Amino acid sequence: MVDIASRVYNHHWKIDPIVRSLIDTDFYKLLMAQSVFRNRPDTQVTFSLINRTTAIPLAELIDEGELREQLDHIRTLSLSRGESTWLRGNTFYGKRQMFRPDFMEWFEGLRLPPYHLERVGDQYELTFEGNWPEVMMWEIPALAVLMELRSRAVLKEMGKFELQVLYARAMTKLWEKVETLREVEAVRIADFGTRRRHSFLWQDWCVQAMVEGLGEKFVGTSNCLIAKNRDLEAIGTNAHELPMVYAALAGSDEELAEAPYKVLADWHEEHEGNLRIILPDTYGTRGFLDNAPDWLAGWTGIRIDSGDPAEGAEIAIDWWRARGEDPTQKMVIFSDGLDVDKIVELQAKFAGRVRPSFGWGTLLTNDFRGLTPEDSLAPFSLVCKAVEAEGRPTVKLSDNPRKAMGPEDEVARYKRVFGVGEQVAREVVV
Amino acid sequence: MVDIASRVYNHHWKIDPIVRSLIDTDFYKLLMAQSVFRNRPDTQVTFSLINRTTAIPLAELIDEGELREQLDHIRTLSLSRGESTWLRGNTFYGKRQMFRPDFMEWFEGLRLPPYHLERVGDQYELTFEGNWPEVMMWEIPALAVLMELRSRAVLKEMGKFELQVLYARAMTKLWEKVETLREVEAVRIADFGTRRRHSFLWQDWCVQAMVEGLGEKFVGTSNCLIAKNRDLEAIGTNAHELPMVYAALAGSDEELAEAPYKVLADWHEEHEGNLRIILPDTYGTRGFLDNAPDWLAGWTGIRIDSGDPAEGAEIAIDWWRARGEDPTQKMVIFSDGLDVDKIVELQAKFAGRVRPSFGWGTLLTNDFRGLTPEDSLAPFSLVCKAVEAEGRPTVKLSDNPRKAMGPEDEVARYKRVFGVGEQVAREVVV
Structure with missing residues (x-):
């Protein structure tokens, strides 16, 4: 009726x-x-x-x-x-x-x-x-x-059945990823795909499919509404905007150099455990870690959000060792342009050496590549x-x-203050 | 709500x-x-x-x-x-x-x-x-x-999302067939898939997808309920059961030899036009046509439901020519174990030489091959x-x-009466 x-x-x-x-x-x-x-x-x-x-x-x-x-x-x-x-x-x-x-x-x-x-x-x-x-x-x-x-x-522009088949294809595509991932031992994956999702309903579907298909390997979603509606863990820590604004407010080069650590000092006071995750790449990961105060090495883990992810993780491992920490107890959250192949590769490379975890974003909630003419989605x-x-x-x-x-002159100043040298350009997938 | x-x-x-x-x-x-x-x-x-x-x-x-x-x-x-x-x-x-x-x-x-x-x-x-x-x-x-x-x-045995993805895959599979078929010029296809469909709802979906995807190339469905509900043409003529029962009732070899023609004589009285379609293979196509009365050559077309379909069509073309009929005006309905490749091949081979048409059955409404483990569907x-x-x-x-x-002895008797010699065995797909 x-x-x-x-x-x-x-x-x-x-x-x-x-x-x-x-x-x-x-x-x-x-x-x-x-x-x-x-x-x-x-x-x-x-x-x-x-x-x-x-x-x-x-x-x-x-x-x-x-x-x-x-x-x-x-x-x-x-x-x-x-x-x-x-x-x-x-x-x-x-x-x-x-x-x-x-x-x-x-x-x-x-x-x-x-x-x-x-x-x-x-x-x-x-x-x-x-x-x-x-x-x-x-x-x-x-x-x-x-x-x-x-x-x-x-x-x-699409017909009713054309639409249904489009979503059928997208579902099939996602499910094939799920079928691959559920064979990966001890992998831990969260949905980080709200911002560049295809649509709300599609993100909601993807999350539910992960719940059924991955079981405990799916650890939660960054989307609060979906976490609430589907009774899941809400996942997330902090982002670049904190050091970016703190840095912009700095009155001198000295204050600028300190700004990223000031952010984490404020965070340190407020949060503990799995919320203490370092996001080190805002002004270059290597310099950030080299100059970091010792208390930061005691944090739970690190999030790798740009650059070569395996290289980023190796840098973190070396840094923890140099600071007397045990990397196998540390969480490494990969979150930059992930898709299944990369997740499988990074899990194989780092399982046991650290506690890897994956914040899977746009290619979870918006992988409509190849599903329409001229790849219009x-x-x-x-x-x-x-x-x-x-x-x-x-x-x-x-x-x-x-x-x-x-601005160009400010970028040059920041590079100087944070000691950032040559960087390798990588394609920005999404 | x-x-x-x-x-x-x-x-x-x-x-x-x-x-x-x-x-x-x-x-x-x-x-x-x-x-x-x-x-x-x-x-x-x-x-x-x-x-x-x-x-x-x-x-x-x-x-x-x-x-x-x-x-x-x-x-x-x-x-x-x-x-x-x-x-x-x-x-x-x-x-x-x-x-x-x-x-x-x-x-x-x-x-x-x-x-x-x-x-x-x-x-x-x-x-x-x-x-x-x-x-x-x-x-x-x-x-x-x-x-x-x-x-x-x-x-x-399947989970909710596993089920949804199963149907997503089946829809994708069918739609890819539709996308291939709609590029085939002047092809005419009907749904003949009721008897061995995956389910009623799935057949109904397939028919509606054909309506949207094929437009006028989809000429109707053999299923009366779906034809009624979806406002489509109901399609069909006659089947083997008529000659089989008429033949079983025959009192002598002479009556047996006449039985298949008696069926079509009764049909001839009742129907005209596109309903006058010969189904010649019940007791061997070649013998049936050789011995057929001339009025049968005036019928609208023929349905090829077993054997090599191209060979069956060639036999019909030769027969029409021998009886002074113009094959280009005759309908040839292929209906045995069709799938897209075969439809494309037969259309290419016979378009222009006859008026080909396709009764697409089980591989339209039940092609779940390869979609579950051990091909259980x-x-x-x-x-x-x-x-x-x-x-x-x-x-x-x-x-x-x-x-x-x-029964073996009856098969032997029928072969003798209808002059059926060696036959080529072909895999029964569905």
Whole structure:
């Protein structure tokens, strides 16, 4: 029987909203927001959308009116009672009351601040300005909206059965990956694919397929809404935006050199155990580790997010040994452009030498490569980054010069301060 | 919203019925039933299930109780008012009132007669006895029930996402066939896959995918229920059971030799146009055509259902030429074990020389080959045939000795009467 009430209710929607909840975001955004809320609440920042795949003419594909409608809808969202209860009452990484009452009160009152949207050529300029804790919450929904509107633009030309077969193919493709991964002994994989997912429903499907297909080898998802709805672990620690903004705020080269460690000192006070994961590549992994204080070597692990991942892990292993730590007890989270082959290879190489773990992103939740003519649904490299803090430009170097960002003179200054020499350029997959 | 009423209503089902309508059957069964109803209504016949793929232990896979429940459910079915209206009011092959009032009245009162079911080793013996018009209506539902119970037996071991991916793979597989076929100029394809389908829902999906994917190249389905529900042409003419029973009833070798032509003489009186399709292979195509009366050469076309299909078509072309007919105006319907490669090959070979057409069966509606471990869902060769008429055994020779059936001495007699010599054995695919 048709549920007439549902059908009639659905008439009322003016749009089909892409982001329907403030916790349809990465768990680490909330952890970082709490840290920022506590330590730097009034910092004025600008976040900006950057399409690193300029061959995708987003402004040609996506109607500006539709984009505005979706962004406007996000501005109407607020934390629901059930979402708040979940954040307040849940155990995250074995800890109760991860989110403190003052932060929760702030979050319950949060509405996302205005955005600035302008078409420039065949791309959009989309920026967000204001207090750091508010502005930072735009990153994930903004990316998810752009990614999904691009998907919809391609899908709207397709017939009903053509669509069903498209998803059938995508499901088959993912399931073949799952079938490969479940044969890999003791592998640990989390979903990190919210930001560049094909769509919300597709991410939700992928996560559930991982639950059934991988069992305990699937350790959770970075997406809070999906973690809540599917009763899974929410996964995540911290990201580049913390050192990037701290660095931009530094008054001198000395303060700049200290900024990345200051971030982790603040983090150290707040978190323990599996939340103490070093993200060392913002201004070059090797220099960061060489100059790191000893207490950092006691942290639980490291996340490798750029450069050659095996090389990054070897650097970390050598560093832990040099600091008298036992690498076999350390967690190494690989999270850069992963797909099955790379996961299998890295697990084989590092199992037993460290505790490897995988944050699988875009090629989990958006691998539509080869499924449409001219590869019109292939994922692409879209990011939303802090570009300014208190009027000063931010800089990211990373271990791959193609992921670097910031004004040329500032990049040169950072390279000098952090002692970054020659770097090997690597293709940015997604 | 959950439709509570639907959910509660579904609690009441003791089984999930496989066959839910008396017109969930092949269109030609109804055409033949009408012919039999008119010409031989009181003939006592026995139909029997024959599993030609003895490697599939049906009685091991399928619970006897479940099988009985499904067969019992079929015996509760009667023609609904809407089904009757569709049969009475529709245009079939351009003709109104294809089914005459006396036949419709009989059909409206029909309930299927009892069945006899016995387990013998790892197979079932399933037979139906009684008046020909009633018993013949068991063929298609009996096959569909056995095929789908076998599918269910395999599927019940699978997880939810594993199941979804299985169907995703099957959809992808079918769609790739559709994508190949839609590039074939002027090809004409019908669904002939009811009897050995994976399941009803799957056949229904396949038909709808063909509608969207092939457009006018898809000419209809042999399944009356799907034709009705999806507003498609119902397709079909006549089958081996007519000459087999007529032949069994023959009192002498002379009458036996005449029996196949008597069938078509009766048919000739009743039908015209595209319904005048010769099925020549019951007792060998070559002999049948050599000895055929001239009026048969005037028929619209021929159906090739065993032997080498290209050779069968060439024999028909030569025969038409010898009888002064223009083969380019004749329809040749290929219907034996077709899959895409064979369709493409035959279309290329015969387009322009005749009007080729394809009755695509099991590898349309049940191609799950290679989709499960040990190929546990691969289709197999199950038939339900008239084995006796008025206590006398029936015989089928066909153009492939592996499809022959009947007692040895009778097979020998038929071969002599119909002048069938050496035959080339060909693998029976499905």
